[in-house]
Amino acid sequence: MATGRDYRGMTAEQRLADRRERLLTAAYTLFAGAGFTATTIERLCASARISNRAFYECFTGREDLMRAVYDRCVEETILAVSKAIGEAPGDPDSRICAGIREYITFVTRDLRRARIMHLEVRRAGDILTAHRQRAVKGFTEIIEQSLGDLPDGLPNLTHLLALGVVGALQELLIEWVLAEERPPLDHLIETAVHIFRRSFGT
Incomplete structure (x- = not known):
């Protein structure tokens, strides 16, 4: 698989892994706080500081x-x-x-x-x-x-x-x-x- 160009010292795979980890961290707090049913994808993305489009590159859904x-x-x-x-x-x-x-x-x-x-x-x-x-x-x-x-x-x-x-x-x-x-x-x-x-x- 092509790695893509480096961006701020990170390969495409590293950027994807970083976004995934940020979403996991955000979800860990939000799902345990507001709860799974009350936590929207938009709120998860805002907390993880990524776009909605980037979310679906990491996970198929909430x-x-x-x-x-x-x-x-x-x-x-x-x-x-x-x-x-x-x-x-x-x-x-x-x-x-x-x-x-x-x-x-x-x-x-x-x-x-x-x-x-x-x-x-x-x-x-x-x-x-x-x-x-x-x-x-x-x-x-x-x-x-x-x-x-x-x-x-x-x-x-x-x-x-x-x-x-x-x-x-x-x-x-x-x-x-x-x-x-x-x-x-x-x-x-x-x-x-x-x-x-x-x-x-x-």
Whole structure:
């Protein structure tokens, strides 16, 4: 592919990447603030300081941009959780508890991330269904891989129990995002760990 002429020291590909990154940054703030449904392409372009035409060189539409923002939030969270689990002691209880703590701590470190991953993903509706399901699958697989062998009587329930823990984490974070008086993060972590231990008998 032809790179095009340089402009202010940037190739055509670099300019496109720069515009895309500026749109992702603008969307990260606007989708988490005003919300996905209330954020227009015009507002996104104004915030990113690009033209409407340039927008469509980067994304097919608002929905495509929302998917990209959500996927990045999920990817960053999975990396943080996987790192925490990898650095924890080798027993399943320590590994999962480390993962739960890191998930809650990392996601809530930036309210925008928490809102996009646990509120706007639902408000956006069908456009994010497949992406949300893929994210749930990813976090569920992390739990399953970290558990190893379960106590007798539970081996056939591993997937569903792990899915239940992920669902509980998401609901706890929705409560945190929407609450007028947010519960302390330690309370969320203790609750999630309790649910995990009661589910798996660790």
